[in-house]
Amino acid sequence: MSAQNNIPQNLQEWQALAASLKIEGRAFINGSYVDALSGETRATHNPANGEQLAQIASCGPKDADLAVQVARETFEAGVWSKMPPMQRKKIMVRFAELIEENQVEIALLESLDAGKPIGDTMAVDVPGAATTIRWSGEAIDKIYDEVAPTGPGELGLVTRMPLGVVAAIVPWNFPLSTTAWKLGPALATGNSIILKPASNTPLTAIKLAGLAKQAGLPDGVLNVLPGPGSSLGKALGLHMDIDCLTFTGSTEVGKTLTEYSGQSNLKRTFLELGGKSPNIVFADADLDKAAEAAALAIFYNQGETCTAGSRLLVEKSIAGDFIQKVRKAATRFKPGHPQDPNTAMGALIDRSQFDTVEFYVAKGLEQGAQLVCGGSPVEEVAGGYYYEPTVFRNVTSDMTIAREEIFGPVLSVIEFDGEAEALAIANDSIYGLAAGIWTNNLGRAHRMARDIYAGSVWINNYFGGDITVPFGGFKQSGNGRDKSLHALDKYCELKSTWIDLS
Template sequence: MSDLTLADWQQRAAELSIEGRAFINGEYVNALSGKTTADINPANGQKLADIACCGPEDAELAIAGARKAYQSGVWSKLPPAERKKVIVRWANLLEEHQQELALLESLDCGKPISDTLYVDSASAINTLRWNGEAVDKVYDEIAPTGPGELGLVTRMPLGVVVAIVPWNFPLATTAWKLGPSLATGNSVILKPASNTPLTALRLAGLAKEAGLPDGVLQVLPGPGGSLGEALSLHMDIDGQTFTGSTPVGKMLMEYSAKSNLKRTFLELGGKSPNIVFADADLDKAAKMAALAIFYNQGETCTAGSRLLVEESIIDEFVAKVAEAAKGHMPGNPLDPNTVMGALIDKKQFDTVEYYVDVATKEGAELVCGGKPAQVVEGGYYYEPTIFKGVRNNMQIAQEEVFGPVLVAIPFKDEADAVAIANDSIYGLACGIWTNNLGRAHRVAAEIEAGSVWVNNYFGGDITVPFGGFKQSGNGRDKSLHAFDDYTELKSTWIDIS
């Protein structure tokens, strides 16, 4: 798709026009308070744009507009085939602007441009197109009744939904939320993470261009505290969906209980095990183990941050992973050859440094990394870091770092591997590496996780559901199962005798 060089992307970045206003009732507008916040490029610490800082008063305006649009039926009562046309046109517009969206995402997140171009933006396009195409193929039901009765089961939109998305995959995750929620007829208020609002704001303008009626999609940039709380506690919000940290997810559940019991779906943290048996293809497993933790700078909820290795091969295997880690050294995010970019901000950089210090104090052995990388002045870069000699009860093995830090833990046999893997408050994902088919099935069946990947990592596409067990959340993104999150089932029983 692109043969652009680092210099080409830098030139495009210098010429880029960035929209920083909120999107309410079909128009870009300033926050009612007039307040703005600076959006910072993690790659160099420089300001990208001034962004509207919305508050509770903007939330009230957006919610009223979303409710009005919903009740008017301009979108909610549109035939599914007509909603499909708009969403597919929207996906096509994203494709036309794919390089622009990839550049915005890379600048905003510090992610490598090759990832935002070929993974993040491509995923968003496919997600919207798939949901649009799917919605007119989901049928209601007729219950098996006697001849004098008719039982109908119909799927209705929830109403007004709040979608709160994270800073690590803002474009892709936003599409996961907007695709099914809009396809099923809801009005949606999107609150992007306060430090990565750029692609969300651009998506809104493209949605209007595609024909989405005013008020059906509102985008409110602003702080997670005051703005997020106002949205989550509001009595006129029917549902909320969130991807982010487990502590914030718990707060949203509390807000739901304190308000109107709005339906709440959460995709939260993880400390995912990546289990390697001695009979696996060790060279392939080592390369993928490095990718599983260092992809996206380790800022991935499904990152394979706990490497569980059969004790007979642990030294040999960790050495292979350390060698593979050399291919993940940080670079300039706008360089197409870069595979690992910058951490999102100084707070996250400090968090990584804190956990590296914790691991050292706990007695873990540093294999590689463990220090900042010097790439671009003012940016937040950290070397791929691996520890071995780790026990699963250590803090470094139990708490989510959300950075490029891998801990290697030995296990004795299948039962031991499963016990260690499940000894976590989280249950988001798991990798299993073995050439024994029976073992693969046995272990996968015992793992407490929403996604299990055998002889791969990060596998799957839009056709399979994504979400977690335990404190990794509830509900599911992706696939037709996501439609369940954004709809109510109504039973209508008719006497026709």
């Protein structure tokens, strides 16, 4: 290992560290790691080779009831909800510091569990999570309530109140990042939380719980329940004593959770869901830069990204040459072992997702799309789920691969002629999560950004932004926002207090 921070430098060193890890697989309730009440466990596997990583507690409705009871009692006791803001801030900042101090272990857990390249988890996922927690904590004592503009005989106060008990259900593609996006603002506003990680990527959520306690978070404020969505997720969605449910995942599941809200106590339900994002390239753009970004937009994180630029819209006059540039850029994303620091694209999460990618590639060929490159699995490591970067051209908007979210490294190229047609194609989707625009025409950039129905629009870049700007979608890409000060609003109630001064 390197003497600098003991960071492994190659695949062999990362694998040696992985072999020495003692992985915690229990739930975390009321400040302690505990088994599921049933005693049941479920194996979690490494997407790189299919090998078992650990046995994880398989929690169910009874565990949910217990965790909610603990979270409610803790909230009502006020040990966190009524803690002075500056003191809450210090604990959250310390929590962020502990994430950074444990960066190597957390990055490795994320890579092992989700098949993500270790270079990405070290450089992006772990630092991003720490930044989110720190930034949210730092905001606590800098947000003021309001005094209404009343006459001299009255005083009107508007105050923010924490919602109470928040259930957060996070996905398997960015387990650590989305967990931080939920925990940061929910904790900052004084709520108690039940966190349900995806059943196949629970490791970093379980690790974070212990670090939060070490930072000084009172017992019962953060509870982590690993378990299946079909039973545990449903129990949380229908629970009558949960005040808010925040979810990142598929549109189908998001709709079900919304139904659960209506069937139970009308808990606030905030959703960040699927996408089929257009990445639009005009002839006047910097084409070399746009081509590199187009490959990154779809092949980053194996294409398992809700904002993936899976629809590449290219102006007809440059289509042939530009597609070849993208094809060349795609070679940088050759699938490799996730724990190899040189790997740019790791393994798909599991057999089910691998089969989904295979299905859509076959569907694209069946419906007449032309395969430019890829289209086949790769046996990088025996037992793992690897797929080549895949590009289709001659795609039309009515094709399945242009309409449905694949969640894999499959790019659909659609040609257009002029701004109006590009806009029409871009908005021809049930989703509205993100979009990219590549042009050196300032007026066109502003017109397109204004008229595209998407929560994030990136001009001459893709995946731009940081914690200071909100993230979320239009249409069936969801509601509510993660990140920025706007995220704190999701976890608060507004109370109006009117005082007669006469």
